[in-house]
Amino acid sequence: MPADARFKIETSKSLATRVAERLREAIVDGEFALGAMIPEEQLATQFGVSRTPVREALNQLQMQGLVIVRPQRGSYVFEPTEADIAALCQFRCAVEPAAAELAWAHDPAGTRASLQAAIAEMDTARSARDPVRYSRADTRLHEAFFAHCGNAYMQAAYATAAARIATLRTHLSAPGDVADSRGHEQHIALLAQFDAGDFAGFRALMAAHVDGTRARYVQRLAVRRAEG
Known part of the structure; x- marks a missing residue:
């Protein structure tokens, strides 16, 4: 293959990746609503690119679960059902405590520093x-x-x-979390249990934390749908 053709392919992939990264950020941060249509042509114009890298980016985001591509209809931000939310929360309750216990064994100081920094940033964001x-x-x-x-x-x-977890957090729970301290207090308690190596308590608190999140998600979705 000629070198120039190879470089064109690499450039195209890199461009699509950059578009995908920006769109991922926009979806996670709430710039697009859940279930919203993503206008390919408008995005191509805003990015100053053809529609090809935009479509490739959307396909990448579909693999991450953020976008639903419907043939002949367009691309849409995912919108979860109650069953989706329940399954996602079950997944979190299974894997997060296991990861926390592994982190405690593998890199407790690094994990603790990351947790403390995140909690400090949440304090600032709540203020x-x-x-x-x-x-x-x-x-x-x-x-x-x-x-x-x-x-x-x-x-x-x-x-x-x-990516789906982060998106739902922004759209459905964070607005309430900045006003209600319960979730934040649970984060602080999770750090304390991590420090103590109390993973029975950690697992129980994580289950309560995620279950509260699930209830808020379902409630917020019901309100959104009632509002049309």
Whole structure:
């Protein structure tokens, strides 16, 4: 293959990846509503690219579970059902305590530092009443267990759902979390249990924390649908 053709292919892939990264950020941070149509032509114009890298980016995001591509109809931000939310919460309750215990054995100091930094950032976000900033810090806290667990398979398993978890956090729970301290207090308690190596207590608290999140998600979705 001629060198110039090879370089064109690499450039195209790189461009699609950059578009996908920006769109992922926009979806996770709430710039697109759950279930919203994603206008390919408008995005291509805004990015200053053809529709091809935009479509490739959307296909990448579909693999992450953020986008639903419907042939002949267009691309849409995912919108979960109650069953989807329940399954996602079951997944979190199974893998997060396991990752936390591995992180405690593999890199307790690094994990603790990441948790403390995330909690400090959540404090700042709550003071500023900034739900997006709070959601980002909340995501960093939960992802810290996987980042420090030392198990690539555990990290890969969580990555299959991480983008959806972060998106739902921004759209459905963070607005309430900046005003209601209960979730934040649970994060602080999770750090204390991690420090103590109390993973029976950690698992029980994580289950309560995630179950409260599930209830808020379902409630917020019902309100959204009632509002049309």
